[in-house]
Amino acid sequence: PCVAGLVVFWLRATLVSPKLLDVGGFCNGILAGLVAVTAGCAVVQPWEAILIGFFSGFVYQGTSMLMRRLKVDDVVDAFAVHG
Numbered sequence: 001p002c003v004a005g006l007v008v009f010w011l012r013a014t015l016v017s018p019k020l021l022d023v024g025g026f027c028n029g030i031l032a033g034l035v036a037v038t039a040g041c042a043v044v045q046p047w048e049a050i051l052i053g054f055f056s057g058f059v060y061q062g063t064s065m066l067m068r069r070l071k072v073d074d075v076v077d078a079f080a081v082h083g
Contacts (some may be wrong), residue, residue: 003050007057013077016065025064032060051058059083 008029018025020050035057036059063080074080 001033001037001049001053001056003029003053004036004057005030007054008032011057011061016024016061025061028064028077028081029057029060032056035082040044 005026009016009021009026012025013019021051031066033053037044037052040048042070060077060080062082062083064077067074067077067080072079
C-alpha cells in the first residue's frame with residue numbers, strides 16, 4: 001500500500017502539473033493501496049502486494065485527474081480512492 005502513496009507522490013512531483021509535493025495526494029495514494037489489497041490480504045505474498053500498490057497508485061491518480069476534468073465535486077477524492 002505504501003508503494004501506491006510513493007507512486008502518487010512521484011507522479012504529482014514530477015509529471016502532473018502543477019508539479020508540487022502533495023502530502024494529501026500521498027495519503028490518498030496510501031489509502032488507495034490499502035483499498036486495493038484488502039480483498040486478497042490473506043493470500044497475497046509481499047511481492048504481490050508491492051505490485052498491487054504500484055498499479056493502484058496509477059489507478060488512483062488517473063481517476064483523480066478524470067474527476068477534475070469532468071468537474072465532479074469530490075473534495076477529498078473519496079471516489080478516486082475507492083475507484
